[in-house]
Ligand SMILES: [Fe+2]
């Protein structure tokens with residue numbers, strides 16, 4: 219009997235090495251997608267016991283955000299630090315998507331829900347690999363610099379609340395990625411670092427779908443209980459997200475992902491002047 223999808227998700231969460239986690243994630247995603255299109259052995263959703271914290275490598279050293287050294291973004295060291303930070307985010311994102319798969323199996327959801335998160339997890343696994351490759355071709359590697367601790371905080375806060383998870387993780391944190399990635403791409407364009415530009419452009423294009431998956435299933439769950447998605451979104455973000463959302467927002471990409479302005483503007487920090 220082949221492993222259930224939830225057990226596969228748990229296995230990814232419990233794998234500590236970054237490259238190995240990404241490879242396992244890609245293999246389980248391929249098996250699931252083959253099962254779904256009829257070309258592979260069928261896989262049930264099943265149940266699992268995801269860990270409170272996913273397994274991670276010994277390095278990078280994890281520091282409080284205020285203790286992570288800042289480097290000038292225009293310098294070569296600054297660009298390596300930026301790629302390292304993105305690699306850390308992508309590794310975290312692999313776990314975040316498999317955690318959604320593993321943790322909420324007692325809520326009956328259509329199969330398409332699992333298809334979406336498995337696809338997103340597969341994307342994140344490729345993104346992590348691309349960032350590792352970029353770091354290595356610049357003479358660094360993932361783990362060589364310290365990284366932010368506390369990235370799992372939003373997952374812990376919402377471990378018993380699927381709608382809270384969708385609101386805070388993909389619809390706030392991943393949507394923030396859509397706001398800041400174009401600026402990062404221009405940093406690497408100016409430096410003529412074409413491998414990083416290509417990788418970040420792929421990430422930018424693919425992240426829209428992750429936010430869109432979340433918006434779709436958030437609306438689905440609100441529709442199931444006949445509640446207003448915008449009001450529910452505001453209440454959940456205020457409850458689970460610590461702080462205001464930071465403009466400027468990428469309104470075009472957010473719209474593409476199904477996030478209208480009246481979802482995020484009321485949660486934005488007041489601008490002075
Ligand atoms: Fe990603």
Ligand SMILES: [Fe+2]
Pocket residue numbers: 311338342392425428
């Ligand atoms: Fe993502």
